[in-house]
Amino acid sequence: MTTHESTRRSEARAKGLRLAAKIATCGGLAMAALGLAEARAAGASSTPTHAVASDDAKALSLEGFKPSVGNCGCTPCWGPPAPPAKTRRSARSARPARSARRRGAR
């Protein structure tokens, strides 16, 4: 992997995020989201050598989100999920109980 390739990927990601931000947001929030995307792009392109390391490092630092079970990405699963049966909360105050259940389930 070269610095040039990493920089190109960083710039491409920034453009992709900028477009998504434009669509998804409105009013003042749009500027905030665009600013975030641009900040990521600027950081990558102004320090390309650093960006090579940070590219991988950032991805690895986000690996913690990876579920230990139930990874899919498969075609049948594209679309909205059904909520788990009989565990729906009726209000946000029930959040702690739900969290505990979910942690236990994994």
Add this chain to the structure above:
Amino acid sequence: MSTLDLRRDARRDALAPLDLGDVSAADLASARSNWRERMVSEHASARVFGELVGGMMRAGLPADETHRVAEMVRQELDHARLCAKVLVAIGVEPVAELPELAYVPSHEDATSPLEAVLRNVISIGCCSETVAVALVATERELAGPRSLRRVLDQILSDEIKHSRFGWRLVSRLAPSLSVGERASLDAYLVDAFAHQVRFHAPFLDMPCAGEAGLAVGAPHGRSNWLVFMATMEDIVIPGLERCGLSAREAWREVAGVDRAA
């Protein structure tokens, strides 16, 4: 299990074969696999929009919005045909197994038809399609052959419509939800976000193609994962918060659960 065979579709206005001289064998295999999976995925996603039409009617949403969603069904099927043309251009028959497809939930446990349809609109339009816009736009920037960029432009222009539809509906309708509807919808966000993470986590196990491979559609798994996470954290979560939903709390719960696992 049935077979998706788009050979006839791919022959109409076929793309010229792409020059694959600089692409390594591993990246070419990865690109072929990616385009084949995308062909199947685009085809199958048409049914998700089809189901959305019924939910929108039950919720009494405007007829023009329902009509747009019906058009999205056709757009997804067209994307599959475009992917089939690319497959032929990179030397692969556009034939693949179509797996058994899950039913799209109608959310009978929801507090109202409006909340039920908003669950699906958020999951599809605000989450999946917004992530798709960021990913396809990124891929388009790295694409090499002009014919491939044109295909990605067509797909991207439709994904933009699908994402915009989601944000338009949620920003218009969420403010009118009752306290009960909003609480139930907030609770669903945990499920919707967890599903997004599960669906996109395989990026972390994907290979990372070189420049020549990226130019013909081989994925770069880590880069795609960064796009997914940035889209969720910088765009989707703030956008839903702006609509009055407790998205940040739901995302924190998903992140906490998965990091603790």
